[in-house]
Amino acid sequence: LGLVAIKGTDAGAAKVAVIGAGSWGTTVASLTCCNAPTVLWARSKELASEIAATGVNSRYLPDFPMPTRLQVTSVLEEALAGAEVVVMGVPSHGFRSVLMAGAEWIGAGVPVISLTKGLEEGSLKRMTELIAELPGEHPSGVLTGPNLAGEIMSGRPAASVIAMSDETLATELQQVFSRPGFRVYTNPDVIGCEVAGALKNVMALAAGMCDGMGLGDNAKAAVMTRGLAELARLGRALGGQELTFSGLAAMGDLIVTCMSHQSRNRFVGEQLGKGRSIADITAEMQMVAEGIKTSSAAVALGALVGVELPIAEQVAAVIAGAITAAEIVPALMLRQPKAELDGMANRLTDRT
Amino acid sequence: LGLVAIKGTDAGAAKVAVIGAGSWGTTVASLTCCNAPTVLWARSKELASEIAATGVNSRYLPDFPMPTRLQVTSVLEEALAGAEVVVMGVPSHGFRSVLMAGAEWIGAGVPVISLTKGLEEGSLKRMTELIAELPGEHPSGVLTGPNLAGEIMSGRPAASVIAMSDETLATELQQVFSRPGFRVYTNPDVIGCEVAGALKNVMALAAGMCDGMGLGDNAKAAVMTRGLAELARLGRALGGQELTFSGLAAMGDLIVTCMSHQSRNRFVGEQLGKGRSIADITAEMQMVAEGIKTSSAAVALGALVGVELPIAEQVAAVIAGAITAAEIVPALMLRQPKAELDGMANRLTDRT
Numbered sequence: 001l002g003l004v005a006i007k008g009t010d011a012g013a014a015k016v017a018v019i020g021a022g023s024w025g026t027t028v029a030s031l032t033c034c035n036a037p038t039v040l041w042a043r044s045k046e047l048a049s050e051i052a053a054t055g056v057n058s059r060y061l062p063d064f065p066m067p068t069r070l071q072v073t074s075v076l077e078e079a080l081a082g083a084e085v086v087v088m089g090v091p092s093h094g095f096r097s098v099l100m101a102g103a104e105w106i107g108a109g110v111p112v113i114s115l116t117k118g119l120e121e122g123s124l125k126r127m128t129e130l131i132a133e134l135p136g137e138h139p140s141g142v143l144t145g146p147n148l149a150g151e152i153m154s155g156r157p158a159a160s161v162i163a164m165s166d167e168t169l170a171t172e173l174q175q176v177f178s179r180p181g182f183r184v185y186t187n188p189d190v191i192g193c194e195v196a197g198a199l200k201n202v203m204a205l206a207a208g209m210c211d212g213m214g215l216g217d218n219a220k221a222a223v224m225t226r227g228l229a230e231l232a233r234l235g236r237a238l239g240g241q242e243l244t245f246s247g248l249a250a251m252g253d254l255i256v257t258c259m260s261h262q263s264r265n266r267f268v269g270e271q272l273g274k275g276r277s278i279a280d281i282t283a284e285m286q287m288v289a290e291g292i293k294t295s296s297a298a299v300a301l302g303a304l305v306g307v308e309l310p311i312a313e314q315v316a317a318v319i320a321g322a323i324t325a326a327e328i329v330p331a332l333m334l335r336q337p338k339a340e341l342d343g344m345a346n347r348l349t350d351r352t
Numbered sequence: 353l354g355l356v357a358i359k360g361t362d363a364g365a366a367k368v369a370v371i372g373a374g375s376w377g378t379t380v381a382s383l384t385c386c387n388a389p390t391v392l393w394a395r396s397k398e399l400a401s402e403i404a405a406t407g408v409n410s411r412y413l414p415d416f417p418m419p420t421r422l423q424v425t426s427v428l429e430e431a432l433a434g435a436e437v438v439v440m441g442v443p444s445h446g447f448r449s450v451l452m453a454g455a456e457w458i459g460a461g462v463p464v465i466s467l468t469k470g471l472e473e474g475s476l477k478r479m480t481e482l483i484a485e486l487p488g489e490h491p492s493g494v495l496t497g498p499n500l501a502g503e504i505m506s507g508r509p510a511a512s513v514i515a516m517s518d519e520t521l522a523t524e525l526q527q528v529f530s531r532p533g534f535r536v537y538t539n540p541d542v543i544g545c546e547v548a549g550a551l552k553n554v555m556a557l558a559a560g561m562c563d564g565m566g567l568g569d570n571a572k573a574a575v576m577t578r579g580l581a582e583l584a585r586l587g588r589a590l591g592g593q594e595l596t597f598s599g600l601a602a603m604g605d606l607i608v609t610c611m612s613h614q615s616r617n618r619f620v621g622e623q624l625g626k627g628r629s630i631a632d633i634t635a636e637m638q639m640v641a642e643g644i645k646t647s648s649a650a651v652a653l654g655a656l657v658g659v660e661l662p663i664a665e666q667v668a669a670v671i672a673g674a675i676t677a678a679e680i681v682p683a684l685m686l687r688q689p690k691a692e693l694d695g696m697a698n699r700l701t702d703r704t
Contacts (some may be wrong), residue, residue, distance in 0.1 A: 080659075119684055146573035157681065158570035185692035218510035221498035221608035225600055232598075246598070247692050248577055256573035257613055329509065340513055340537035340599050 004015035014176060015039070015092050019098060021047055021062040021072070023116055023149040025089025030153065032087070033070040041079035041191070043098075048074035060287070064153035080105035082317040085113065085176060087143070087240055090120030091288040092108040096130050096154055098269060103134050111169060117197035117253075119297040124304065126194045139166050141190055145248040146256035148263070150183060160346035161249045163193035167246045187249065192240025196250035200257050201291030202274045202298055203227030204265035205272070205315045206332060207258035210272020222351040223311065223332050224258050230311050234298065237307045265291040272318055273296065273325045281310065366528060367391070367679055369435035371450060373399055373424070374383035374669055375412040375501040375639065377441025384439070384503065385422040392424045393431035395450075400426035401461060412639070416505035432457035437465065437528060439495070440479065442468030443640040446483050455486050463491040465514070469549035469605075470642035473648040474657065478546045491518050493542055495529060497600040498641045500615070502533060511535045513601045515545035520560045539601065544592025548602035552609050553643030554650055555579030557624070557667045558684060559610035561677045564625020575663070575684050576610050582663050586650065589659045590618035622669055629643040642673050647671055 014036045018029035021042035036093045042048040051057050051072045055065050063075040073079050078087065078347045080102050095116055106112065110135070114127035125131075131140040141164030153156050162177060162184050164170040170186040178184045187193055206227060210220040231254070232245035244250055257263045271281040278292065295316040302309040314328040368390045370381035373394035381392040394400040403409050403424045407417050425431050432438065432454050438660045442450045447468055458464065466479035475481075483492040492514030502538070504510050513527060514536050516522040522538040539545055558579060562572040579613035584605070596602055609615045620641045623633040630644060647668040653662040666680040 119552050146570050146577075148568070148570050151568040154568075156566075156568035156571060157574075158568070159574040185690045192411050213510075216500070216503040216505050216506075216510075217608050217612040217614065218498050218507060221575045221604045221611070222509075222600060223510040224607055225598075225604035226527040227500075228603065229598060246577075246581060248574060251580065251603070252577035255576055255607065256569050259573070260569040329412075340539045340601075345495065 014084040015082055016085045016087060016176060017041065017079040018087045018089055019076070019079060020089030020115070021051065021057060021060070021100065021161050021230040022091070024147070025087070026061055028087060028089060028115060028143065028177070029070055030066050031182055032176055033067050034040055036085075036178050037078045038070055039083070040070055041076060043073060048072050061149065061153055062352045063150070064108065065272075076102045077105050079214075083107070083110060085111055085173065087113045087115060088131075089115040092116050092120055092127065092290060093288075093293065095127055096120060099130060099134065106134065106138065108136050108140065109166075111141065111157055111173065113173065114140070114142045114194070115144075116290070117201055118142065118294045119198050121293055121297055121303065124190070124297050124301045126198070128190055128194060129316060139164060139169055139171070139203040141165075142169065142194050142197065144193050144253065146252040147149065148256060148260055151260060155181055157181045157183075159248055159252070161185050161187045161193060161247065163187045163190045163249065165190055174252060176282040185248065187244060187247070189244045191238055192235045192244030195235040195238055198290070198294050199231040199234060199298055199312070200227075200250070200254040201265040201289070202269040202295045202312045202315050203231060203254055203271035204257040204263055205289075205291045205295065205319075206311050208263075208266040208269020209273035209318070209328070210269075210332075210351060211266070211313075212270040213325055213329070215329065219332075220258070224254060224339060226332075227258075227311055228254055231307055234305070234307050234309060237305045238301075251284075264289040268292060274294050275324065277321065278319050285343075291315070292319055336345075366436040367434055368437045368439060368528060369393065369431040370439045370441055370466070371428070371431060371454065372441030373412070374407075374441060374443070376499070377439070378409045378413055378418065379501040379504050380439060380441060380467060380495065380529070381422055381573050382416075383534055384528055385419050386531060388437075390422055391431045391435070392422055393428060394424060394426050397426040400424050413501065413505055415502070428459050429455045435459070435462060436628060437463055437525065439465045439467060439552060440483075441467040444468050444472055444479065444642060445640075445645065447479055448472060451482060451486065456616040458486065458490065460488050461490065463493065464524065466492070466494045466495075466546070467496075468642070469553055471550050471644045471653065473645055473649055476649050476653045478543070478550070480542055480546060488527055491516060493517075493522065493525070494546050495536075495548065496545050496605065500608060500612055502614060507533060509533045509535075509539065511600055511604070513537050513539045513540045513545060513599070515539045515601065517542055517558050522611050526689055537600065539596060539599070541596045542592040543590055544587045544596030545601040547587040547592055548597060548605065549605060550580075550642070550646050551583040551586060551650055551664070552602070552606040553617040553641070554647045554664045554667050555583060555606055556609040556615055557621035557643045557647065557671075558663050559639075560615075560618035560621020560623075561625035561667075561670070561680070562684075563618070564622040565677055565681070567681065571684075572610070578684075579610075579663055580606055582661055586654055586657070586659050586661060589657045590653075597610065616641040619642060621667075627678075629673065630663065644665075644671055653659065
């Protein structure tokens with residue numbers, strides 16, 4: 001791959017490595033390559049060759065041609081060597097191994113941005129906590145918001161958030177990700193944005209169960225409202241900022257994930273609501289629904305910091321096959337105190 | 353009508369008068385009549401006779417038989433005389449005239465609860481402010497939340513909020529409205545709940561426009577997120593409490609109204625998004641979409657208290673025919689500051 005040639009075409013612009021050619025990694029690479037030379041890494045050599053030959057990622061985004069400027073490789077070193085920004089679009093279960101496999105080629109001080117909305121099983125870590133385990137110092141952050149990949153590839157408008165504690169760097173990266181129609185805002189609250197991104201997938205499983213059981217829009221809206229409060233409760237306990245939970249990275253992403261028929265996690269919830277088992281459902285999906293693994297990780301994290309997560313608990317129990325979706329309806333709808341504000345004030349009290 | 357007979361069947365229970373036999377008034381009367389003797393007032397003598405004869409409100413809820421215990425009349429005095437609770441389910445444009453026409457039969461100290469989600473044109477008053485103009489002292493409140501009528505009539509689960517400043521009375525009325533599957537919470541913040549109920553209809557018009565223009569779920573979720581922030585900004589400036597805006601009466605009701613294909617305001621927005629005029633759209637609707645009139649009333653109210661309402665302004669301009677839905681896309685999507693939290697912090701500052 002002619003990385004030198006790429007550098008030559010756009011002298012002075014940061015070289016971006018996007019690691020992971022799933023639907024969202026491919027989409028983000030398609031955005032950044034219009035602003036800066038970008039190399040997309042695909043784990044599969046076949047997929048990399050296909051994208052290079054046809055300009056289409058037929059596995060994850062078959063309907064959308066990618067910009068011809070975008071380079072692709074299946075060799076980590078080719079993507080990472082010389083990159084001035086690393087963007088990680090790898091599912092949570094493979095995030096650590098890919099990151100560590102590439103560590104030797106990530107330059108000193110190079111910022112690493114996560115696109116992944118989940119928690120690592122076992123360690124219960126957020127993706128930026130995994131980035132912090134890289135040798136050397138690397139500024140880290142997340143790009144997150146209500147961002148269905150297909151809509152963005154088709155040019156429909158969307159807004160997103162780049163969350164980094166270093167606001168100067170965040171403003172620079174804002175320029176790398178922004179496109180006409182893809183508006184990026186900065187937010188210094190990495191923890192809040194990251195917890196929201198992980199937990200909204202769990203809430204989308206619950207909302208999808210409402211769909212699958214035919215409970216109706218009233219019940220689904222009530223579950224989404226409680227879901228955001230639950231997500232915010234955990235986020236605050238972990239150090240997230242209150243305002244984040246009313247913004248694009250939390251409320252916005254929760255809404256789109258619970259509402260859209262393009263959402264994988266909502267779809268999985270809907271199938272669970274119809275009484276199917278998680279093994280059945282995932283056997284026929286080729287994309288990862290992060291909420292499946294995150295639900296039990298979230299419950300474990302809540303227990304660790306002393307925050308009750310009743311919806312996540314129910315979702316995790318359904319996924320584990322311990323109870324059916326139909327059995328969680330009373331818990332989803334009825335486990336609120338009689339005075340709404342009392343209940344919400346309780347939720348605002350961190351129990352750590 | 354045998355009001356005495358009704359009293360006889362349920363000695364000691366409050367007699368409830370539900371004024372207005374639209375879809376929501378009819379639904380609420382169908383709930384309360386299971387807890388306390390209830391009389392439903394329909395403006396139309398024909399509709400009252402039909403309901404009495406057939407047990408069905410064929411105009412507004414043709415698919416749902418009402419409980420046989422429910423009494424109906426088109427004579428205000430028959431509904432109101434002796435009522436211990438008055439529930440007003442009249443659209444905002446007729447609220448004052450019906451309330452004042454019935455005033456002489458509303459007993460001293462009888463609580464009056466509004467089901468109406470709008471502002472009075474001209475005066476810009478909330479419905480509980482109109483109730484405050486009744487002779488004598490009447491505790492007032494609102495019943496509000498994500499409550500699509502048809503779903504509740506069909507027995508699907510829903511949650512709602514009774515907002516009254518008198519918490520003892522709110523707890524009593526909670527018993528009057530609650531049913532298995534219809535869970536009612538109390539909230540002392542009448543202003544916040546009422547402003548949220550009115551403004552969410554305006555936001556649903558904007559969300560519906562996104563649907564009509566095919567902007568996608570990402571854009572719609574961003575508009576809903578900004579819409580809740582805008583609604584909360586006005587609510588706080590008018591004295592509403594912060595927590596209300598994360599709860600069922602604000603976030604919950606906003607979600608269901610923007611999301612559901614049963615929502616009239618979303619439907620009107622969708623038609624506007626397709627380029628139709630408001631006159632065309634309303635000519636073929638028999639139900640009121642409160643957001644149409646509330647959009648300009650909200651803008652006027654915002655101006656009065658010094659709060660910017662960019663989405664409501666755009667919606668009002670489209671309804672007035674001053675601009676097209678397509679012309680407001682940039683304003684809906686792009687008028688945010690570059691740092692999300694800065695923008696939200698600004699929104700948290702009341703400008704009064």
